[in-house]
Structures are given as C-alpha cells and as structure tokens.
Amino acid sequence: MEQFLMYLLFPQWQGAGHLPALAQGARRLAHLAPDLSWHEVPITATESLTVQGGILGRAPLLRHLKTVLALLAAQPPTRLFTLGGDCAAELVPIAALNARYGPELTLVWLDAHGDLNTPASSPSGTFHGMPLRHLLGEGDAEVLAALPSTLRPSQVVLAGVRELDPPEQAYVDAQGWIPVAAATLNAQPTAVGDLLTQRGARKLYVHLDLDVLDPTEFSALGWPTPGGLTLGALLSLLKDLHARFEVVGGGLTEYLPGAADQEERAAQVLHAWRGQEGEDDVVIAD
Numbered sequence: 001m002e003q004f005l006m007y008l009l010f011p012q013w014q015g016a017g018h019l020p021a022l023a024q025g026a027r028r029l030a031h032l033a034p035d036l037s038w039h040e041v042p043i044t045a046t047e048s049l050t051v052q053g054g055i056l057g058r059a060p061l062l063r064h065l066k067t068v069l070a071l072l073a074a075q076p077p078t079r080l081f082t083l084g085g086d087c088a089a090e091l092v093p094i095a096a097l098n099a100r101y102g103p104e105l106t107l108v109w110l111d112a113h114g115d116l117n118t119p120a121s122s123p124s125g126t127f128h129g130m131p132l133r134h135l136l137g138e139g140d141a142e143v144l145a146a147l148p149s150t151l152r153p154s155q156v157v158l159a160g161v162r163e164l165d166p167p168e169q170a171y172v173d174a175q176g177w178i179p180v181a182a183a184t185l186n187a188q189p190t191a192v193g194d195l196l197t198q199r200g201a202r203k204l205y206v207h208l209d210l211d212v213l214d215p216t217e218f219s220a221l222g223w224p225t226p227g228g229l230t231l232g233a234l235l236s237l238l239k240d241l242h243a244r245f246e247v248v249g250g251g252l253t254e255y256l257p258g259a260a261d262q263e264e265r266a267a268q269v270l271h272a273w274r275g276q277e278g279e280d281d282v283v284i285a286d
C-alpha cells in the first residue's frame with residue numbers, strides 16, 4: 001500500500017459557537033511546526049451563526065464537512081494529522097481513517113469532555129460537543145449520511161474525561177466504558193498504553209483536546225476544566241503511545257492563542273502529539 005502522510009490545518013471555529021479566535025489558534029499551532037506541509041481547509045467567514053436542527057452554525061459546519069470529504073477523497077491519506085480549530089474538525093478525518101482501517105483502529109479520546117451529545121441532548125447546541133456521538137452513528141441525519149464510516153463503541157477509549165453532561169454519562173454507562181482518570185494518568189502516564197496493550201490494540205488515532213490538561217498547567221483554552229493532566233504526564237503518555245503503537249492519525253484542537261509561556265507548552269504538546277522526539281520533548285516538573 002502506498003503511504004501518504006497528510007497534515008491538515010482546519011481552522012474551523014463555528015463548532016465551538018462564537019469563538020473565531022480558535023481559527024487563530026489553529027494557525028499558531030501550524031506555525032509551531034513549520035517543517036510540515038499543511039493542507040489548509042478553507043472555512044466560511046460567517047460570523048453570525050443560527051441554530052438549525054439543534055446545531056448552532058449547522059450550515060457552515062456542513063459546508064466544511066463536505067469540503068474536507070472532497071479534499072480527502074482527492075488524495076486519500078494513509079496517515080492523517082489534523083489541527084483544529086474546534087473538536088468537530090476531526091469528525092471527517094477520523095471517519096475516513098476508520099473507513100480505511102476498520103475495527104483494527106482504536107480511537108483514544110484525550111479530552112476533558114466526552115463530546116457525546118446529540119443535537120437533541122446538547123444543552124448548548126455547539127457541535128464540538130457532539131463529534132464522538134456522531135462517529136458512533138447517532139445524531140444529525142445529514143451529517144451521518146455524509147460520514148465515510150462510523151465506529152463501534154468497543155473501538156473507543158476515553159482518557160482524562162471528567163466533565164460529562166447527564167445524557168453523556170448515561171451513554172458512557174450504557175457502553176460499559178470506564179474512562180481512564182486524569183489522576184491515574186498523573187500517577188502513571190503509561191496507564192492508557194498498558195490498557196491498549198491488554199486489549200491488543202495496534203493502530204491508534206489520538207484525539208487531543210488541549211483542555212485535557214489541568215488549567216494550572218495550561219490555560220489558553222475556551223473551556224478550562226479543573227482536575228486534568230499535568231503537562232509532564234501528557235507528554236509522557238503521548239511518547240509512550242508513539243513508542244508502543246502505530247499512530248495512524250490524530251487531532252490537536254481547541255487552542256485559544258495565549259501568552260508566550262502557554263505557546264511554548266502548546267509547542268511541546270504538538271511535537272509529542274505528532275511523534276517527534278526533540279530536545280524540547282522534556283518532562284517538566286511542576
């Protein structure tokens with residue numbers, strides 16, 4: 001199989017509601033990895049969003065979704081790393097890799113949130129709280145019809161997830177999922193890798209919403225959520241996943257451009273996420 005490694009810059013912000021600064025965040029992250037060739041997804045400039053079918057900004061979000069589908073169909077990647085923007089930027093990239101690899105793909109969901117709402121259950125209507133549920137085959141009919149594939153619940157591992165809406169918690173409980181707790185990962189960053197090894201996982205997609213980090217460690221976020229990972233634990237976790245598994249894709253999302261020290265930390269996460277070992281890939285003591 002011919003290999004094609006693609007890096008996608010997808011500065012979609014509408015999934016987070018009225019937060020256009022997430023587009024700048026995506027571009028800042030791309031600047032932090034100037035050695036990579038970023039394919040930029042053109043996004044709608046729309047500043048005013050309306051709710052349709054329970055989704056805020058549904059019209060531009062659907063347009064973006066179809067743009068990414070066409071882009072990936074024209075040049076199907078075998079490995080795909082996406083910079084958001086909001087978490088929903090990863091919807092098509094994950095579905096496309098899952099269409100290629102099927103059940104041998106495991107989705108590691110590193111996030112403070114489950115993103116498991118449907119348009120009907122979402123308290124906010126923001127689409128970035130819904131991508132994982134759509135990837136599991138439930139939600140907006142037009143979105144689902146457009147996705148190249150959906151995942152089985154057994155392909156998903158939640159880690160660092162700590163703020164679930166009641167309908168999301170009910171879904172997690174119904175699947176029998178037990179998220180790997182942030183406290184567990186801070187004590188033992190290899191806990192996710194250990195679990196995946198036990199399950200026989202080989203190929204991974206690593207979703208990384210920066211809000212998986214504790215706000216005392218990283219605060220350049222739209223939704224800082226207490227009780228998260230230390231930077232050191234996250235860097236060790238990512239390094240461990242790249243060492244033990246074939247990471248065929250990933251997403252890095254929800255960066256709200258911040259001060260220089262925050263950007264330095266974002267750069268460290270970015271390099272670990274893409275699997276690059278460098279001098280700055282160093283565990284920082286707190």
Ligand SMILES: [Mn+2]
Nearest residue numbers: 112113209211
């Ligand atoms: Mn999140």
